[in-house]
Amino acid sequence: MSNKKPTVNKSQLAGTDTLDRGNTNTKLESLEQFRSDATEQALRTNQGVKIADNQNTLRAGARGPSLLEDFIMREKITHFDHERIPERIVHARGTGAHGYFQTYEAHSALTKAGFLQDPSKKTPVFVRFSTVQGPRGSGDTVRDVRGFAVKFFTDEGNFDLVGNNMPVFFIQDAVKFPDFVHAVKPEPHNEIPTGGSAHDTFWDFVSLVPESAHMVIWAMSDRAIPKSLRSMQGFGVHTFRMINAEGRSSFVKFHWRPSAGTCSLVWDEAQKLAGKDTDYHRRDLWEAIEMGDYPEWEFGVQIIAEEDEHKFDFDLLDPTKLIPEELVPITPLGKMVLNRNPDNFFAEVEQVAFCPGHIVPGIDFSNDPLLQGRLFSYTDTQISRLGGPNFHELPINRAITPVHNGQRDGMHRSTIDKGRTSYEPNSIDGGWPKETPSGPEDGGFESYPERIDAYKIRQRSESFGDHFSQARLFYQSMSAHEQEHIIAAYSFELGKVEREFIRARQVNEILANIDLELAARVAKNLGLPAPTAGTVDVPKPSLEKSPALSQANLLPGDIKTRKVAVLVANGVDGAIIEALKKALKAEGAHAKVLGPTSAPVTTAAGKTLPVDASMEGLPSIAFDAVFVPGGAQSIKALSADGVALHYVLEAYKHLKAIALNGEARQLLVLLKLEADAGLIPDADASKFPAFFAAIAQHRVWAREPKAKAIPA
Ligand code: HDE
Numbered sequence: 001m002s003n004k005k006p007t008v009n010k011s012q013l014a015g016t017d018t019l020d021r022g023n024t025n026t027k028l029e030s031l032e033q034f035r036s037d038a039t040e041q042a043l044r045t046n047q048g049v050k051i052a053d054n055q056n057t058l059r060a061g062a063r064g065p066s067l068l069e070d071f072i073m074r075e076k077i078t079h080f081d082h083e084r085i086p087e088r089i090v091h092a093r094g095t096g097a098h099g100y101f102q103t104y105e106a107h108s109a110l111t112k113a114g115f116l117q118d119p120s121k122k123t124p125v126f127v128r129f130s131t132v133q134g135p136r137g138s139g140d141t142v143r144d145v146r147g148f149a150v151k152f153f154t155d156e157g158n159f160d161l162v163g164n165n166m167p168v169f170f171i172q173d174a175v176k177f178p179d180f181v182h183a184v185k186p187e188p189h190n191e192i193p194t195g196g197s198a199h200d201t202f203w204d205f206v207s208l209v210p211e212s213a214h215m216v217i218w219a220m221s222d223r224a225i226p227k228s229l230r231s232m233q234g235f236g237v238h239t240f241r242m243i244n245a246e247g248r249s250s251f252v253k254f255h256w257r258p259s260a261g262t263c264s265l266v267w268d269e270a271q272k273l274a275g276k277d278t279d280y281h282r283r284d285l286w287e288a289i290e291m292g293d294y295p296e297w298e299f300g301v302q303i304i305a306e307e308d309e310h311k312f313d314f315d316l317l318d319p320t321k322l323i324p325e326e327l328v329p330i331t332p333l334g335k336m337v338l339n340r341n342p343d344n345f346f347a348e349v350e351q352v353a354f355c356p357g358h359i360v361p362g363i364d365f366s367n368d369p370l371l372q373g374r375l376f377s378y379t380d381t382q383i384s385r386l387g388g389p390n391f392h393e394l395p396i397n398r399a400i401t402p403v404h405n406g407q408r409d410g411m412h413r414s415t416i417d418k419g420r421t422s423y424e425p426n427s428i429d430g431g432w433p434k435e436t437p438s439g440p441e442d443g444g445f446e447s448y449p450e451r452i453d454a455y456k457i458r459q460r461s462e463s464f465g466d467h468f469s470q471a472r473l474f475y476q477s478m479s480a481h482e483q484e485h486i487i488a489a490y491s492f493e494l495g496k497v498e499r500e501f502i503r504a505r506q507v508n509e510i511l512a513n514i515d516l517e518l519a520a521r522v523a524k525n526l527g528l529p530a531p532t533a534g535t536v537d538v539p540k541p542s543l544e545k546s547p548a549l550s551q552a553n554l555l556p557g558d559i560k561t562r563k564v565a566v567l568v569a570n571g572v573d574g575a576i577i578e579a580l581k582k583a584l585k586a587e588g589a590h591a592k593v594l595g596p597t598s599a600p601v602t603t604a605a606g607k608t609l610p611v612d613a614s615m616e617g618l619p620s621i622a623f624d625a626v627f628v629p630g631g632a633q634s635i636k637a638l639s640a641d642g643v644a645l646h647y648v649l650e651a652y653k654h655l656k657a658i659a660l661n662g663e664a665r666q667l668l669v670l671l672k673l674e675a676d677a678g679l680i681p682d683a684d685a686s687k688f689p690a691f692f693a694a695i696a697q698h699r700v701w702a703r704e705p706k707a708k709a710i711p712a
Contacts, residue, residue, distance in 0.1 A: 027098065027124035027153045027400055028340070034395035035343060045075055085350070086385050087136045090181055091147045093195075094130030095229070095282035096349040097289055099338035101125050101152055101299065107333055110250060110303065111242035112440050113362030115154040116333060124153040125336060126396060128352055129229040129281070133184050134195030139274035140281035141265060142195035143224045143489065145215075148234035148256060149354045150336070153400045156443055160358040161254055162378070166223055167235035167322040170212040172464050174373015180205060180212075195274070198496040207506040210536075211464070213514060214320050214471040220489035221474075222264035222482060222551055227698075228284045230295040230561070231260045233554075238356075238371040239316045241364040241448055242301070245440035249448050251304040251316055251366065253323055255330050256297040261556035263698045267488065268712050269621050269654045276619060286341055291590075293561040294339045300330035313542050314470065315463035319370040321470055325548035348396045353382040361438070364448040388412050404433035468513040468534075469541040475515050477545045479552040481701045487518060491525035504528055509535050559695045560588035565623040565651075567615060567644055568595050571633025574603030576661050576684070580627055583688045589695070591627070594618055596641055604631045615643045620651040625695045627683070630662015639670055652679065653710040655703050657694035659683035676703050 043051045051072060058070035066073070088094075100122040107116040115123040130147035131138065146165040151158055170180050182188075183205030184197050193199055197219065206212040218224070226232045236254030243249045265273065273280045288295055302323050304316065314321040342348035355378035356371060365371055382391045388411030391397060403415075406422040421429045436444035478486065490511065494503045503526050511519035512531035520530035547553050564584060566577055581591050595601050595611035603609050612618070620626060626648060628638070638644040649671055651658055657678040660667055665681040668674070675681050678700030680691055694700060 026122075027126065030153075030398060030400045031395050045072055046079070047075075085387070088130075088385065089381060090132050091130035091149075092136045093134050093138045093140070094128050094147065094349060095285060095345075096126060096128040096342060096352060097285060097295075097338040098340040098342065099125050099127065099294070099336060101150075101334055101336045103334035104332060109244060110252075110301070110331075111362035112245040113154070113159070113242070113360055114156045114443075115152055115159070115360075116362070119334075123155075124400065125338075126151045126153075126348070126352060127336075127338060128349060128354070129232075129285070131195065133186075133197060137278075138195040139278045141225060141270040141273040143197065143219065143267075143270070143493075144195065145219060145224065146226060146229070146232055148232065150234075150256075151352065151354060151358075151397075152360075154360055155401060156360045157401055157445075158358045158397075158399050159360045159363060160354045160356060161236055162354045162356045162374075163234050163236045163254065163256070165226060165232040165234055166215065166218040167233075167237060167253075167255075168215050168218065168470070169237055169319045169370060170206070170215045171209065171370065172211050172318055172320055172460065173369045174377070176209070177370075177373065177377075180209075193496075198493040200497050200499055200502060203494060203497045203502050203506055204499070207502055207510055210467040210510060210513070211320050213467050213510050214474065216510075217471045217474055217486065217514060220486050220493065221478070222485050224489075225265045225267065225270040226281075227263045227265050228260070228288075229281050230285060230288060231258055231263050233257055233262050234297065235322075238319050238368040239304075239366040240371075241366060242303075243362055243364055243448055249306055249364070249450075251306065251309060252301040253304075253328075255300045255302070256336070257300065257330070259296040259298070259556060260561060261698070262551050262554035264551060266654050266699065267485070267492075272619075273621050276621065280622075285338075288561060289338060289341050293588075294337050296338075297336045298332050299334050299336055300332045302328040302330055304328060313539065314466065315461060317366055317368045317461070318464045319368055320464075320467065324473070324543050324546040326543055326546055347394075351386060351391070351394045352396045353378070353386060353391045353394070355379050355382075359445075361443055361445050367450075390414065406433075466539050468536065468538040471514045472538060473541045473543060473546055474549055475518060477547060477549040479550050479701075481704055482550060482552065483518075484704070487521045487525075490518075490522045494522065494526055500528075507531060513538055555696065555698055557696060558587065559584075559624075559692050562589045562624040562695050563622070564589065564591045564625045564627050564695070565615075565618065565620060565647070566591050566593045566627045566629060567638060567647060568593055568601050568609065568611065568629060569631075569634040569637035569641070569644075570601045571604050571637070572601060572609065572631040573629045573634070573662060574605055574607055574609055576629045577609070579685045580629075580688065583685070583692075587692060589692075592618060592623070594647075596637070596644070601634075604633070615641075615647050620647050620656070621654070623651070623656070624698075625657040625659070625691070626651040627659045627691070628661060628664035628667065630664050632663050635663040635666055638664075639666065645671065649673075649710055652703070653707045653712070655699035655701065655707060657691055657697075657700065659687065659691040674706075676700060678703065 043054060057066045057073045059066050102122050103116045103119055105119055128149045131142060131144040133144050134142060148165050149162045151160050183201045186192055186194060187199055187201055206216050234256030239251050239253060241249045242252050309316055357375040383389055390410050390412050393414045406424055408422045419429045425431060436442050438444040438446035494506060497503050507519050507523045507528055508531045511522055513534040513536055523530045584591050592612040594613055594615045598611060598614045600608050600610045648667055652673055659680045661683045668681055673679060678694035680687050683691055
């Protein structure tokens, strides 16, 4: 940067922001001026006129035609006519929450980014989670990748980390993204299926594009049906750079690790939830925050020194590859807590505009060709989705720093820029706003001066050429039950593909290169011959297994925030319910009492016991575990109640912990079930620890073969 131009440093900046946003250090405060509360306010038109009658259009006589001059009716209907904006092309279905990020310590050796220096500082964040394929109103629990987008409102500007819950992607080059998305979206002729990839065009594309193999096996794994948004890992996917105050750059991969552990639904449960509670994930996040169970993630990075760029058997710039944590462990940087639900879904969740190109000093891009394309796409899509180039002025998107530049006008401009110039340099407005030097004291953004000396060509690097060894590593790192789920998922999805040549191509040219056993099992389920060899030589990866990839190793070890359904009818033993609730509370978990209807029941001791909902209203798929208290009369009633019996059977089928207290033991005989590590009869208070241990295991995987015999 030329030193001849007038520049500004941090101390000069104080007090120059006429909108007084510069002194605001939390997003909540910065949003305050835009929040609107109608309590004790008169109903008015958009022009501020008080409305006397909001029930009747102005007409010529009580039975006559409506009059065009009714500006109140016209204004209301006109606004209504334009209440919808285009949904996101991908990631349309989502939900979001506010929170904060706090660094553990100063990470100055790694980066000069200000939000990673001061452990006493809370940086506001807004997070949006999403599915990819389905439209805005589609189900939460479909098999899909989840978006995990975080906007950090830092003192140096907004940093958007727009990631997913899987660490790799389907393609290596941005130019293929429209092809991929057109293939995975519903079929063009009939717009089926909504929210899923089990159809011909998706499998046609991915079976023709082997670079997708690694990501597709992640999408066929349990990771694609997360239990909740709170129990998902997040990944930046691409390699980024972090740059310290001395200008030293390191490559980094970004990670989010949930304190609730990483775990999933089971497939039958996911499918049922998609119908019974379309909003399952957004409701869970909302309720957790309302209850004070604030979801938390640890933010961390894998750090690769600049000189180690080429030391791996894959290319760091290839977004279809991950760096096994066993090779480069994650360095924890800080913690993110989500502690506030949005006030208004549209204004915040729908209008938030993320862009991987929103970075701050101390962070920079790598040459990953997928990332490079994304840098363009996100701003571009906001221009049509949010109606012009001023979407950064929407309250949810506003930086908490002052924003001054020569950019002017355009649709929906809301800032009233004072001053007589909109260009730089100028001498009329004293040269303001001025550039800032890039030194660490001043904070002007400077791109990392990477040396490039190359031909301008359209060519994929040879180092991007291996598409199967990491897919194999992933498969081999799975526990036995996770492998079974992957086989079942490929079989289910390919079973929905109508064209046999597509099924066969996926089995013979993709799966056979990942693992012959996997290919043979899927082939059998599709009625195809098992392939006897792969079609390419797959290089041996430097690791045979990466335990960090298996969700079996990612449980939190506690039962915090887990939910237990307590099934009751008249005559139930009230005392054991009290004891259970107390014990659960001590562990940070929750119980809900469910009756045959929503009406209260009477306990064996003759007390009135309020119920939280009916068993039909909150089915077993909404819970982590089931507890059936004793009481002869209650168990007699439940034993004759199909909804209650189905409740227990379904929880059994979904491999959940079930505790049967006192007379509830009879349900074992009635339902022909055998006790196991998670099906605990005679569950008095002394068995609570065993019950809780089973809940902490998330599922009773050993039960899975038996549970297959239970009708869905
Ligand atoms: Fe996106 N992506 N994407 N994507 N993406 C969008 O931006 C795009 C990719 C991701 O909650 C769009 O505002 C291209 C990878 C998330 O608002 C669009 C390419 C990853 C979200 C777009 C990719 C993502 C989006 C649609 C390949 C994980 C939702 C609406 C070059 C690292 C953000 C929008 C939110 C959204 C383009 C690939 C994550 C069209 C061109 C890889 C989480 O701009």
